[in-house]
Amino acid sequence: MKKWYLFLVLAFLTALVVACSSDSASEDEEDTGSEDTTETESNDTENDEEASDKEEVTLRVAWWGGQERHDRTLQVIEMYEEENPHVTIEAEYSGFDGYFDKLNTQLAAGNAPDVIQFGGNLNDFVARDVILPLDDYVGNEIDTSLHGESMLESATFNDQLFGITLGTTAWGLLLNETAFEEAGISMPSKEWTWEDFKELTPQLTENLDGTYGTGDFGEDGFGVFLSQTDKFTYLDGEIGFEAEDVKEWFNLWKELRESGGAAIPEVQVSATQTPEQSLIVQRDVAIESVASNQLGAYTGATEDEFELYPYPSNTETGKNGVSLRPSQYFAAYKDTEHPEEAAKFMDYFVNNIEATEVLGNDRGAPVNSDVRKNLIDQATELDEAVYSYIDLVSETSDAPYVPNLPGYNENTQLFTETEQIIYYEQQSVDEASEEYYEELLSNIEKYEVEEE
DSSP: OOOOOHHHHHHHHHHHHHHHHHHHHHHHHHHHHHHHHHHHHHHHHHHHHHHHHTTTEEEEEEEEOHHHHHHHHHHHHHHHHHHHHTEEEEEEOOTTTTHHHHHHHHHHTTTTOOOOEEETTHHHHHHOOBBOOOOTTTTTTBOOOOOOOOHHHHHHETTOOOOOOOOEEEEEEEHHHHHHHHHHHHOTTTTOOOOHHHHHHHHHHHHHSOOOOOOOOOHHHHHHHHHHHEEEEETTTTEEHHHHHHHHHHHHHHHHHHHTBBBOOOHHTTTTGGGGGTTTTTBSSSEEHHHGGGGHHHHHSSSOEEEOOOOOOOOTOOOOOOEEEEEEEEEEEESOOHHHHHHHHHHHHHHOOOOOOOOHHSSSSSHHHHHHHHHHTTTTTTHHHHHHHHHHHHOOOOOOOOOOSSHHHHHHHHHHHHHHHEEEEEEEEHHHHHHHHHHHHHHHHHHHHHHH
16 A cells, blocks of 8 residues: 555656646747747847938938929939938928028038039038038949049049039020011021121010010120130139120120110019029020020920020131030038938939939939930930030030139129129229229139138
8 A cells, every 4th residue: 555655656746747847848948939039029129220210310402493403303302212211301492592692601500401502613612611522432322433524523622522413514595486486587507606696686676575685694604705715714723814805795795785685784683593584484585595404494484495506606716615514513511410321312313213314404414324325315305405405515616614713602793793883884894894803813812812
C-alpha cells in the first residue's frame, strides 16, 4: 500500500514538472514573440518618427510673373508635393512690380523664402552674401550634367555656382499682327532697320484709333542698341559706352514721340511687365519689347495674334544686337533651414520631364538638353514660334551675353527716372544723359567696392 501511495506521489510530481515545463516553454515562445513585436513596433516608431520629421519640412518658394506662369508653377509644386509628401511648399508669387522691394524687406528681417527667383540681378544679391553657394549639392541633390555651359557660367561668381538657370531667352519685339491688319499695314521684314521702324510706327499710330505704334524699349533695349555697334553696358569690370551713346538713344525716342510713332509719356509711364496689363495687350501700342519666353503669356492674355521679331538693325553695321541670355534663376537663401530640400526642388524644376512639360517655355527654352529635346518633339505652335525665334537669333547675331550692371535695381531705377525727366522735358536730352552717365559711373564704383 505504501509502495502504491509512493508511486502515485511520484507520478503526480512528474506530471507537475512536465506541466510546468510546458507552461515555461509556452511562456518562452510568447516572450520571443513579444520581443519580435516590440522590435517591429520600435522600427515602425522610428519610421513614423522619420516620416513625421519629413512632414515638418516647409519650403517657401518665391517668383514673379503673369497668371500663366503662376498657374504652371503652382501645378508643378503640387506634383512635387505628391511625389515628396514630406515637403510642404508655400508659394509666394506676384507681378514684377514690387517683387524685389518685398524681397529686400524679407532679407533685412532675416525671413526670406528658401527658394527665390532672380533675374540678371542675381550677382547683386550674391555680392550681399545672402545667397547659398550650390557647389556642395551639384552631383548629389542637383544634376547639371546636361545644362549648357554658358548658362552655368552666367550663375557662377568667384568660381562658385549660386543659381540654377531656368531657361534660355532673347530680347525681341512683339508685333500685334491683328493691329497691323486693322491699320492696313503689311508686317515688315525681319531684316528691318531703325529707318524702317521710324517710318512704320507713325503710320500705325495714324491708322489705329487710340493705339500708338510702339512703346519705349527701356534699359534692356538700350543694351541691345549698344550691341549693334559692338559696345556693351558693363563687362569684366569695364563700362563699354559713353555719354554720347546715351544721348543717341534718348534722342531716337524723342524723335519717335515727336513723329507720333511712340506712345506719349502719360501712356508710357503706365507700362507694366505683367503681360495681362502690358501696353500691347491693353491695345495702347502695337509693338512692345519683351523676352522671347513671354510669347505664350502675352498671347494667352488676348485674342489678338502676336509675332516675335528681332530688333531693327543698325544700318551701318547690319547687326540687330540681340543675344541669347538666361531668363531667370532659382537660388536658395543662404540661411535656409533646408538647403538639401531646396536643392532637390530646384533640380526637379529644371530636370524632371513631367514637370518641364507643364512649365514649357514660360521661363525660356530649357537648359537641360534632354528636356529641351523632349519639348521640341511635342512642341505646340507657340512653342515652335519661340524655338524658331531662338534659332533666328542664333543665326543672325553674334552679340555676346552681357550680365546686368552692378547695382541692378538702383541703376534700373536711375534709367527709368532719366526717361521720365526727358518725357516731361524737365531737362534736355543732353543734360539728362550727362547726369545719368555720371551717376551711373558713381553707382558702379560704389557696388564694385562693396563686392570687394
